[in-house]
Amino acid sequence: MSLLRRPAVLVAVLAVLTVVMRAEAPARARAEPEAGGASVRYAGLAGCVCAPWTLWTWSGQVIKLADARVFASKAGKQRAPLALSPDGEYVAYFRRGDRALVIRNMSTGQVREVPGMQWSRKLRSTRIDLAPAGRYVVLGSGRDDRVLDAYSGESSVVPPGLRPWSFSSDAGLMLAVDDEFRAGIYAISTLAEKGRVPVGGALSPDGATVAHFTDDDSAISLWDVAAGRADGQPIALPAGQIPTRLRWGGSGHLDLQTVARRGEKRSETVYTWHRVDQGTGHLQVVDTFAVPDSVHNPIVAGLSP
Template sequence: MTRTRRLAVLLAAISLLLVELQPAALGASRTDHVRYADDSCPGKAVVRPNYGHCAPWRLRLRSGRVLRLTDARLLQGSRIPVPIALSPHGSQVAYIRLSDDALVIRDVTTGAVRAVPGVKWSPVRFAALSLSPGGRFVLLRHHAGQQQVVDTGTGQVRTFPFTVANLSFSPDNRYVIARRLHDDTGREPDTVMVYATGTWTEVRRSLTLRLGALRMDGALLAYLDPAGARPAIRFQDVATGAPAGSALTIPAGETGRRLVWDRAGHLDLLTEVAAKTHGNVLTLRWRRANAGMRILDTFTTTRRAVVPPGSMLSG
């Protein structure tokens, strides 16, 4: 082998090594997402779901790796970390950075961290966080009950003029569905609204739409129906509120918890497996609902954990 040839082979090997090492150095990998996040409390604390969490948060990845969020902020004068949020498929995590109190979005597939412009920690403002697909929007829930949606790229804030019970974005973030709680007088019933996020205009208001997961185009809604002998996933036409398509029966012995669409039109279902759930320790399972309920992942955690799309499974 000539000297030039040896040099070319060496450079190619170095390039390949850098490509292979870069994702691990910066984060997880392009395909490794967060199963759930838990805290660092001693074992005896995990049986108390309402007990304050212990820093640092730990991100449990599907590969088995664990990423510790040592740069996440703590509550003043304590070892309790402030709330975090996971995106629906677990590729992004939102939290308050300890060094500068900025709200940041970490891409766990690359390790890249970006600050949300103009948003800083406030003990009044951050009662809870929720994160949309890809980390595009973050929902801030205030202790006073107010809810705001923040565009994480621009820092633009949208404040809802009513109490939002639930919020769910389409996979491309073009649409969001929200359920407004009735007013204190009870004269206005719960109402479901759909907004186009480009202009934040209301495109649909309904008393018959169920709250669920919006498909890419915002035209189809999937929701969990626990009624009847066999709980199922059902579908609604967003424009008319009429039933659409055929129901998908949830496997026996499992309770539907969450539904998530992706950009390719896959509908994933998170279930709780009854036979393997005991007290605060539970077994969860992700299934590809519109592909014969194929099992994607099964894992065991506690009700204290934060599970995509990003909240504690307290009930």
């Protein structure tokens, strides 16, 4: 997991991926059993840094969020935050006009305001992350993070030195990492610790397992939280591709995303989602799409473990 465990390296990797993850309409999609057509594959600014935030969905739709704030300040050098839930079913952003933080349900089109939260100058350097089901929003500024209930508007301060990283599918449990990427699992409602993990990653729907890449990024390891050890042998990853994301489905299946570059001038990036058979280690391709280098500030659904 050398690419994504260490914070300094993580920043560098994300910077590289930001350059390559430019996007237009997806190519060669395969049907995903649990992904609705409106679910978002990725979001970004199409063709121009001043363009509105745009969403690209599983069904091939291209949706422009004309009501979403694009810039964090009048200078126009920093983007206002936007977040996707790991499954792409929900989008969080600050709305232009009334400045409200809103959660958009992609399946229904409903846009819901988060009570008591509005854009202000104090939030210019804030990042936002969105838990499954659009229930909780993480607001992060520097080393200070808080978890905001998107229904009640109530917030909880995350213990100092920890950063929320992944959630159970019902958003009842949160995995948070420290500077060394060691992790603790906490109940969202009380922030009481429920378990420790030697390395952070993607938290399973029931909170019993953490999936993460091995040190050399050649395999996926499954950590049994209750037993305090790895569960079985690591699952080997495809050669020649870069593992970037893991994602648990609500039914307990695990998906792996890999990326590769192609084209005469390597002008596009290919993203592939694989369904992982946790028993046999077999990987089944469930979605592939290619994105050219034309969209700024791309955000891809899933979790960087």
